[in-house]
Structure formats: C-alpha cells, structure tokens
Amino acid sequence: MYLHGKKLEEIDFFRKLSVHGRKLGIHVLVFTPDDVDGDKVNALYYSMPARKWKRKLTAIPELVYDRSRYRGAQNLQKITKFRALHDKIRYLGRPLTDKWSMYQIMSGESDIAKHLPATVLYSGPEDLLRFLKQHQRIYLKPHKGTGGRGIVRLQRASDNVYFLQGRDRQRRIIPAQMIEEKEITEKLNGWNMEGQYIIQQGIPLALKNGRVHDFRMLVQKDGDGRWQITGCAGRVGPKKSVTSNLHGGGAAVPMDVLLTERFEDQSKVESIKEDAHTLGMKVAQFLEEHFGSLCELGIDLAIDPSGKVWLLEVNPKPSREVFSRIGEKSTYRTAVTRPLQYARYLFSRKTETEE
Ligand SMILES: Nc1ncnc2c1ncn2[C@@H]1O[C@H](COP(=O)(O)OP(=O)(O)O)[C@@H](O)[C@H]1O
Ligand SMILES: [Mg+2]
Known part of the structure; x- marks a missing residue:
C-alpha cells in the first residue's frame, strides 16, 4: 500500500528482492492495488543499469508476495477487493488471523499450548481484576494491533496498588504511574477494550x-519447500518502554549476547536455543496445516528467568531488518533470498504438474 506521496514503506527491501531475483531468474515487479487497471498493472521494476525504479504497464504477475500492511479500513477494503477480482493469482503466503483467534487455534496443539502465556479476551473489568489476582503482571493488547501500538502493562506493586505503563495507539510511551486497584477501571475506560483486547499473563x-x-525468530520455506529457521535475534526496548519492537525504538542485539548475559551456564543457553528452535518449527508446521501453504513467519519469543520459552505472537509478514542491524549479514541475505527461492520452487512444481 502507498504511504503519503506514493512512497512505499519497504522499497529498500523490494530493491534487494529485485537484484537477488534477477540472479535466480525471477523478474520482480512491485505494485499496489492502486496500480491495477483491468487485467493490467502499472508496476514498478528496478532498472539495474539506471539504478532506479521505472514503471511499465504489464500483465498482473501470476505469483504474488503480499507485503501489504493495511492500517485502516480503506486499505483493507482495497486489498480484499483486489483479491476477490483476481482470484487466479497464487500467493507465496497467506494472512493469519487476529491475536485472540491465533491464541485459540494454537491452544489446540499441546506442544504449542504449553508455551503460550495464559490469555483471555477482555470482556469487562471483572476479567481484568480476576486476572490481576492470578498474575503479578499482565499485558493488555489490541487483538488486531501491530508494532507495539496500544499496549498496556499492569504490574502489582503491593496489595491493591499497581504500576500502569504502556504505549498509546500512536505508539507514544505512557510513562509508569502508580494507581490503586479501584482506579483501574476508570483509567482504562476511554480505551474501549471490550471485545477488542486480550489480557495476557506478562x-x-x-x-x-x-x-x-x-x-x-524468522522461520522460512527454503528452495525445496521445506521449513528452516533462518535466524533469531534479540530486541531490547528503549527506556521506559514495555515493548521491544524495533519500530518503537527497540535495539537489535544478537541472541547469544542476551542469553549469556542472563544464563551463565553455556549448556543452559544451548538447551534454551534448542527449545526455541523446536517450537519455531512446530508453530510453522502447525499453522500451515491450519491455514494452508505459508512462506515465512516472524515469531516473537520471550524467555523467562528460568529459561522457559514463551510464544508471544506470530507475524505473517515479518520484516528482517533485525539481522542486518546486528551485523548478521549472511542471515540477512538468506532472509531476503529464501522467499525468492521458494517462489522458484513453486514455479518449478507448477511446470512439472502442467507437463
Ligand atoms: N505477555 C507478554 N509478556 C511480556 N512482554 C510482552 C507480552 N506481550 C507482549 N510483550 C511485549 O510487547 C511487544 C509487542 O507485543 P506483541 O504481542 O508482539 O504485539 P505487536 O503485534 O504489537 O508486536 C512484544 O514484542 C514484547 O516486547
Ligand atoms: Mg510483535
């Protein structure tokens, strides 16, 4: 989707896809639903000799890597309309669903369920107060939210007194404030959380x-259509933040640096990494059985002080900049090329079945 002034959020990534795609014999075209005209599209392509983006009117590509981030109803409408009108197009991946439905679906698989923090749908302040009695800290998250927006954390300070801290819907930091239990409902009144938020064990x-x-963690299909863990990197939130998302000012740090800081025993570090790896593969396989063929997933993992791995969230359209930020160049390159290799795999399978 275009941002203001016809800018594209991930244009730099698209350039890399174009350059690597060329090496793999894949011609990359970039377009949004706004560029479609009948069965043609006025698409961008990266001209290597000119080192710039140019446009051409061409057929709509048969395989689409959907990177659209539709914030707002209007964008969602455009995408939905495009998908419905052009129903012959194949997609590398497919959308998942909201945080609450994801939780319910994944709870059905015991190997995943044991890694999920306790979660309920917010249906009123009673739920919240009950949950607060059971957990020392809780997160309130919009079930359709992304990028660390609109997230509130409540943390028990003493009997009936809590710290409230978070991010508003524009992702601005809400600094910590101490409130009494009886003030909580009133404080959250304006947030309209009923049915729109989940309450989660922090x-x-x-x-x-x-x-x-x-x-x-980035889990991707490779050039043989098999799931691989491409990499896993740490993210550290900025001061006073209850979230660690990079777009909210988080810093990328190598996984090993964080793990060895927190767990001195190297064999403990290795076993944590193994658990995370097993969970990542399980999640990818399970979600694919549930939603149909997928291409890649960005999995948000938390590791508590005992070394237990928790699954916070699964993202169907992950960014990969975390790996370039920590200087893992080859992981980053793999992260960029795997969707292309997987696309090539899908093309080759298509020709096989047609022959
Ligand atoms: N249950 C939780 N316990 C501790 N931290 C959490 C929890 N849920 C979310 N967070 C923090 O908030 C961030 C954003 O939450 P997430 O569920 O990934 O939503 P979003 O879609 O906004 O990224 C996480 O990356 C993590 O830093
Ligand atoms: Mg997240």
Whole structure:
C-alpha cells in the first residue's frame, strides 16, 4: 500500500528482492492495488543499469508476495477487493488471523499450548481484576494491533496498588504511574477494550538495566519447500518502554549476547536455543496445516528467568531488518533470498504438474 506521496514503506527491501531475483531468474515487479487497471498493472521494476525504479504497464504477475500492511479500513477494503477480482493469482503466503483467534487455534496443539502465556479476551473489568489476582503482571493488547501500538502493562506493586505503563495507539510511551486497584477501571475506560483486547499473563523480561527484551525468530520455506529457521535475534526496548519492537525504538542485539548475559551456564543457553528452535518449527508446521501453504513467519519469543520459552505472537509478514542491524549479514541475505527461492520452487512444481 502507498504511504503519503506514493512512497512505499519497504522499497529498500523490494530493491534487494529485485537484484537477488534477477540472479535466480525471477523478474520482480512491485505494485499496489492502486496500480491495477483491468487485467493490467502499472508496476514498478528496478532498472539495474539506471539504478532506479521505472514503471511499465504489464500483465498482473501470476505469483504474488503480499507485503501489504493495511492500517485502516480503506486499505483493507482495497486489498480484499483486489483479491476477490483476481482470484487466479497464487500467493507465496497467506494472512493469519487476529491475536485472540491465533491464541485459540494454537491452544489446540499441546506442544504449542504449553508455551503460550495464559490469555483471555477482555470482556469487562471483572476479567481484568480476576486476572490481576492470578498474575503479578499482565499485558493488555489490541487483538488486531501491530508494532507495539496500544499496549498496556499492569504490574502489582503491593496489595491493591499497581504500576500502569504502556504505549498509546500512536505508539507514544505512557510513562509508569502508580494507581490503586479501584482506579483501574476508570483509567482504562476511554480505551474501549471490550471485545477488542486480550489480557495476557506478562512474562518477566526486564534486563539488569531495567529494559525489557524479547526475541524475533524468522522461520522460512527454503528452495525445496521445506521449513528452516533462518535466524533469531534479540530486541531490547528503549527506556521506559514495555515493548521491544524495533519500530518503537527497540535495539537489535544478537541472541547469544542476551542469553549469556542472563544464563551463565553455556549448556543452559544451548538447551534454551534448542527449545526455541523446536517450537519455531512446530508453530510453522502447525499453522500451515491450519491455514494452508505459508512462506515465512516472524515469531516473537520471550524467555523467562528460568529459561522457559514463551510464544508471544506470530507475524505473517515479518520484516528482517533485525539481522542486518546486528551485523548478521549472511542471515540477512538468506532472509531476503529464501522467499525468492521458494517462489522458484513453486514455479518449478507448477511446470512439472502442467507437463
Ligand atoms: N505477555 C507478554 N509478556 C511480556 N512482554 C510482552 C507480552 N506481550 C507482549 N510483550 C511485549 O510487547 C511487544 C509487542 O507485543 P506483541 O504481542 O508482539 O504485539 P505487536 O503485534 O504489537 O508486536 C512484544 O514484542 C514484547 O516486547
Ligand atoms: Mg510483535
């Protein structure tokens, strides 16, 4: 989807896809539903000799890597209309669903369920108060939210007194404030959380310096159509933040750096990484059985002080910049090329079945 002034959020990634695609014999075209005209599209392509983007009117590609981030109803409408009108197009992946439905679906698989923080749909302040009695810290998250927007954390300070802290819907930091239990309902009144939010057990993720952290794992299909863990990197939230998302000012840190800081025993570090790896593969296989063929997933993982791995969230359209930020160049390159290799695999299978 275009941003203001016809800018594209991930244009730099698209250039890399175009350059690597060329090497693999794949011609990459970039377009949004706004560029479609009948069965033609006025698409962008990256001209290597000119080193710039140009446009051409061409047929709509038969295989689409959907990177659209539709914030707002209007964008969603455009995408839905495009999908319905051009129903012959094949997609590399497919959309997942909201956080609450994802939780319910994944709870059905015991190997995944044991990694899920306790979660309920927010249906009123009673739920919240009950949950607060059971958990020392809780997260309130919009079930359709992304990028760490609109997230509130409540943390028990003493009997009936809590710290409230978070991010508003524009992702601005809400600094910590102490409130009494009886003030909570009133404080959250304007948020319209009923039916729109989940309440989730908070995993203790504060580092020694007080900042929160978590991990982003990238799981992708390779050129043989098999799932692989491409990489996993840590993210450390900025000061006073209850979220670690990079777009909210989080810093990328290698996984090993964070793990060895928190767990001195190397064999413990290895076993945590193995658990995370097993979980990532399980999640990819399970979600694919449930939703149909997928291409890649970005999995948000939390590791608590005992070393237990928790699954916070699964993203169907993950970014991969976390790996370039920590200087893992080859992981980053793999992260960019795997969707192309998988696309080539899908093309070759298509020709086989047609022959
Ligand atoms: N249950 C939780 N316990 C601790 N931290 C959490 C929890 N849920 C979310 N967070 C923090 O908030 C961030 C954003 O939450 P997430 O569920 O990934 O939503 P979003 O779609 O906004 O990224 C996480 O990356 C993590 O830093
Ligand atoms: Mg997330």
